[in-house]
Amino acid sequence: MSISSQKTDLKIFGLPARQGRWLLIPLGMLVLLCLGTVYSWSVFRKPLEGELNIGATASLLPYTVALFFYALLMPIAGFYIPRWGVRVMTALGGIVVGGGYILSSFADSIGMMVLTYGVIAGTGVGIAYGVPMVVVSKWFPDKKGLAVGLTIIGFGLSPIITAPLANELISVYTVKPTLRILGIIFTVIILGIAIALRLPPKDWHPDNHFGNNPNSDTTFNYPNNLLKSKSFYGLWVCYAIGTLIGLSAIGISSPVGEEVINIDSGLAATSVAVFALFNGISRPLFGWLSDRFKPHHVAIASYTLILIACIMMINAQQEDTATYLIAFCVFWFCLGGWLAIAPTTTLRFFNPEQYAQNYGIVFTAYGVGALIGTLITGQIRDWFGSYTFAFYPMALLAVIGIFAASFLLKRDVSN
Incomplete structure (x- = not known):
């Protein structure tokens, strides 16, 4: 079978690639939904201030450090995605971010919380954040902006879903068990999705997609x-x-x-x-x-x-x-x-x-x-x-x- 035929017969989740690729977007959204829980940190602050006997400034430190390591690891992880593959990087990010939440549930000081949540969980977010965008950008050469924009909805809308969830769990189980529960949930979800992620063959694209976009970039020398x-x-x-x-x-x-x-x-x-x-x-x-x-x-x-x-x-x-x-x-x-x-x-x-x-x-x-x-x-x-x-x-x-x-x-x- 020729390479051209292989690309034509390509299937995603049992569907022709042109249709099946759309299912990769909600999977990427779900990964980013889990990672975006970092923006729900305000829900944890008041309970932790009481449990750890700290002030408002100190309770903000884990969040600030998490954002720093998230931004720091993004460019580093970008160089390893092509080498290690999207599945490995997604799984690694899921394990690290989930592990950060779980370890945070055992922290008995703000310094330990900064290490477990800020450094470890923030690092996990930075490792996995870029992977869903890489995946959909490859599968949607004809709709790059739309596909990437739809995928990163998950990160932006995460607080709407995860903040009320975390708040409800805290009211039932208190704050530290909630961190442990969320860590386990995030690890399982992200590892499960990692198995399904893959990139298309090199130079794959839907038929005649270049004719659909008046701003096509195919003649540009990068x-x-x-x-x-x-x-x-x-x-x-x-x-x-x-x-x-x-x-x-x-x-x-x-x-x-x-x-x-x-x-x-x-x-x-x-x-x-x-x-x-x-x-x-x-x-x-x-x-x-x-x-x-x-x-x-x-x-x-x-x-x-x-x-x-x-x-x-x-x-x-x-x-x-x-x-x-x-x-x-x-x-x-x-x-x-x-x-x-x-x-x-x-x-x-x-x-x-x-x-x-x-x-x-x-x-x-x-x-x-x-x-x-x-x-x-x-x-x-x-x-x-x-x-x-x-x-x-x-x-x-x-x-x-x-x-x-x-x-x-x-x-x-x-x-």
């Missing part, structure tokens, strides 16, 4: 060295700006509602679930847009929305609940958008065969945005006495982002 490409630095800067603004806003969502708008804590907490929904649905939308339009146009649209939201919050008054809800839905929406724009643009600008390594390096921009974004807004609140002043530098960054996207977020003309 840069040989990512770090020597001007396109990489343009994408990195734009991604860092987008995530810095988004993560800054996310970190102050509830406090702004309570302190600036003067809504009650219950409504502020409920609002975060609504914001998370917008963070999730924006990912396939921006992925789809990034498939069909030039990346800098999509980026400019995102920054423009952010600028409008900043202006709304700068002028917001007490009891102005509608303005608060609309503005923060936009902030969360645009952050989710950047988590689709960046991987899709990486696929378009650079060699798709090296996507795992390339996006791992690009993802360091997220790490920088997370580090600065989670620190700067609190400092502004301490300096000026109100979170309102945080929206001025965010607006300035949005303007800088518009100019950066206009001039830098483009392919190297020499290529």
Whole structure:
């Protein structure tokens, strides 16, 4: 049988590859749903403060360290996905993240919790996070942005599902047994899915897919060295700006509602679930847009929305609940958008065969945005006495982002 015939007869879950490949998206979503539980850490903080006799600052440390190691391991893991394969990397990530949760259930000090949850579980998230995106990007050369955007919904929507689940388990079993239960569940689910993941044969694609996309990249000569490409630095800067603004806003969502708008804590907490929904649905939308339009146009649209939201919050008054809800839905929406724009643009600008390594390096921009974004807004609140002043530098960054996207977020003309 010829190679061409083998590709034509390829089956996924017993279906022709063109249809069966769609089943890989919900599997990837489920993996990322488990990994995204890291964003539900707030549910564990209060119970742990009581059990470990620690303050609010200390209870935030495991989460902060987990985000750091998640961002640190992403680029490292990207270089091992092609060598070890998607099944091994997914299984390894699942074992490490699950093990981190299980070990956390035995921690008797905040230092041990930082090690088990922050370092170990965060490392597991970083190892496995990029694998589902690599898998779907290979199986969907005709719909890269849409497929990647749909897959990473799992990470964005995870708090909506896992936070109430964890909260219910804590109310029944207390916090440490809950960590153990979640660790076992995550390990089993991710290991089970790892068995089903695989990549298509080299150069596989659905019939005639290139004719469906007016922005097809098949004639483009990709840069040989990512770090020597001007396109990489343009994408990195734009991604860092987008995530810095988004993560800054996310970190102050509830406090702004309570302190600036003067809504009650219950409504502020409920609002975060609504914001998370917008963070999730924006990912396939921006992925789809990034498939069909030039990346800098999509980026400019995102920054423009952010600028409008900043202006709304700068002028917001007490009891102005509608303005608060609309503005923060936009902030969360645009952050989710950047988590689709960046991987899709990486696929378009650079060699798709090296996507795992390339996006791992690009993802360091997220790490920088997370580090600065989670620190700067609190400092502004301490300096000026109100979170309102945080929206001025965010607006300035949005303007800088518009100019950066206009001039830098483009392919190297020499290529």
